[in-house]
Amino acid sequence: MRGKERKNLAKWIFMGMSAHSMIKPCSNVSESEIDNSNQYAGRLITRLITEDCPEQVRTASEVMGSAAFEQAFKVVGELAMQELMAELSVG
Template identity: 35%
Template sequence: MRLKLGAIAFAAAFLGTAPAHAGAYSDELTKCLVASATADDQKSLMLWVFSALALHPDIKAYSNITSEQRDGFDKKTGQLFTRLITVDCRKQTIDAVKHEGEESIQSSFNVLGQVASKGLFSAPEVSQGMAGLIKHLDLNALAAVLMEGGVTPK
């Protein structure tokens, strides 16, 4: 049961529901996770997150991820979590959990997820796709609100 709860905690961290608290030991764990996760590891994390999000009823119709592919993403990410926690960052994990509780793992993996997602958003194709939003914004209305808040348009 405890392992199942741990897996749920990992998933929650990647889906943005981890608590924001981070202490010195969590910081060390975070640094280790980020340093230990290769670019390929980070890609695997993002594929896993994407495949999980694609299950949402409002999004599912737009995805063609098969259950076999999803299982592969789950397996690879499970192996990655295991390696990071039990091998690469073992000492930092033990210290963080001992001094700051299980939440330290959640907050550290949350940061790793944020770092990994930067790779997705930095791709020129993604930036170009997201820029399509600009043509549908009411820039005058947005500027008016920002000016009311004290921001001077440039």
């Protein structure tokens, strides 16, 4: 993934967290922004699975079954959180 994609994934993770009942009062993220971010993440993940890494996806799913996708999404989430936390103003 490229730098801009990692930043947009970080934004997607934040927007998902902003819906949490404890966080929502501190955030002014609109439903439209959430929808746009969800669509972006869906397109990115679809591209990664179908265009960028189809052989790896096939191999991983043959070896691990559905757990391969769980692990992949875990890694994507961790990468997005790393991107969020790497910002000097955050930590």
